[in-house]
Amino acid sequence: MPHISARLTWNEEIGPGHHLMAAHAPQIAAAARPGQFLHVRVGPTHDPLLRRPFSVLRVDEASGQVWLLVKVVGRGTRLLAGMAPGAVLDVMGPLGCGFPEPPPGEEVALVAGGCGVAPLIFWADRIQTTFSHIRVVSILGAATEDVMVCWLDLAARSDEFYATTEDGSAGERGLASDALRGLLARRNFAAVYACGPRGMLKVCAELARGAGVPCFVAVEEAMACGVGACLGCVVPAAGGGYLRVCSDGPVFAAEALDWEALAT
Ligand SMILES: Cc1cc2nc3c(=O)[nH]c(=O)nc-3n(C[C@H](O)[C@H](O)[C@H](O)COP(=O)(O)OP(=O)(O)OC[C@H]3O[C@@H](n4cnc5c(N)ncnc54)[C@H](O)[C@@H]3O)c2cc1C
Ligand code: FES
Missing domain, CATH: 3.40.50.80 (Nucleotide-binding domain of ferredoxin-NADP reductase (FNR) module)
Incomplete structure (x- = not known):
């Protein structure tokens, strides 16, 4: 799975401790399916070592943007939510399986x-x-x-x-x-x-x-x-x-x- 460098384009606190974030990642915007997630390094160094997973909230294929919702619950999400537009995220994804096609019905x-x-x-x-x-x-x-x-x-x-x-x-x-x-x-x-x-x-x-x-x-x-x-x-x-x-x-x-x- 390739690591993608994605420039952060948006970071807005839309509720207490809840951030709507977007990154420019055209490959992910084109490939992601609903239900899949991105595995994100939350800082420029290897501390914290482990990436944090976030669901893809939506994609805009035309502009190559991928949107995430980040709720601050601990150190990793606090670091991520503190990043300003222009910062470069190291992202793996899209990962996992998505939602299966709806069965027949209305x-x-x-x-x-x-x-x-x-x-x-x-x-x-x-x-x-x-x-x-x-x-x-x-x-x-x-x-x-x-x-x-x-x-x-x-x-x-x-x-x-x-x-x-x-x-x-x-x-x-x-x-x-x-x-x-x-x-x-x-x-x-x-x-x-x-x-x-x-x-x-x-x-x-x-x-x-x-x-x-x-x-x-x-x-x-x-x-x-x-x-x-x-x-x-x-x-x-x-x-x-x-x-x-x-x-x-x-x-x-x-x-x-x-x-x-x-x-x-
Ligand atoms: C497939 C997937 C999709 C996700 N999508 C989103 C999303 O769209 N938006 C979002 O805000 N969060 C999402 N999460 C949860 C997010 O990954 C965790 O909140 C984050 O990793 C916590 O990192 P932290 O360093 O801030 O907290 P930590 O310091 O690691 O943990 C803080 C607290 O959160 C708990 N915690 C840590 N990770 C998880 C987890 N994965 N699930 C439940 N509790 C956890 C810990 O037990 C601890 O109590 C998703 C998780 C998965 C697996
Ligand atoms: S996080 Fe390693 S097997 Fe799922």
Whole structure:
């Protein structure tokens, strides 16, 4: 996998500790598929040694830009979020598998929790352009209104959009999975695609299974190599064994994972 030098072109704090960033990387913009990620060196030196993975939020092939959403949670993301436009990022990617093509049907549900919105914006965009006969019904959940970032980007690419916050400060009070439960009871989705916290993914997987709807989840796990060589990112597989998030995923069919082991 080649390492690409990508010049940072945009870095804007769009919510507390949440940065929308863009880099000029035409090869990645042309090749990336929704659900794939970039493995990014977060500083100019080898400290920290390990790269950090980020989902591709969207691409602009015409200008060669790739967009990421970065939530500051520790040292690596703090360093990355502190970089100014003009800095050069060392990037590997696009890596991993993307979301599988929607099964036959009229509409799909996209369920995002927090930063899980990033790959689903790209996926909603791709469904609208490539599978334009399919309606996109999106749900975005966040703890509070101020960290409900990128909701306009998802809403603009959806035929229907629902927002939830845990404190009721925006949209319906509750969880994204509560909204999914209500929709599954009265709609006939071809598939559910989800990205967000483990607990949310587990509930989405259970709800979709109960409704007989295929469910695909984009899983996050700390990574080292990013290309399947070190087993640093494994998650428990249904029926035993492990799957590598970086190379077997990060998108998995929900039934491929051992949810009891994964979500604890
Ligand atoms: C495929 C994939 C896509 C991702 N996409 C995005 C994205 O679009 N936007 C975004 O902000 N983040 C995304 N992440 C998570 C991001 O990679 C981590 O938040 C980041 O690596 C943390 O680095 P750090 O040095 O700041 O934090 P660290 O100092 O390494 O960790 C700080 C805290 O975060 C936890 N943590 C570290 N890595 C992860 C992880 N991968 N998943 C869950 N918790 C973790 C640690 O346990 C610790 O509690 C993605 C992860 C994966 C695997
Ligand atoms: S990070 Fe090395 S195998 Fe996935």
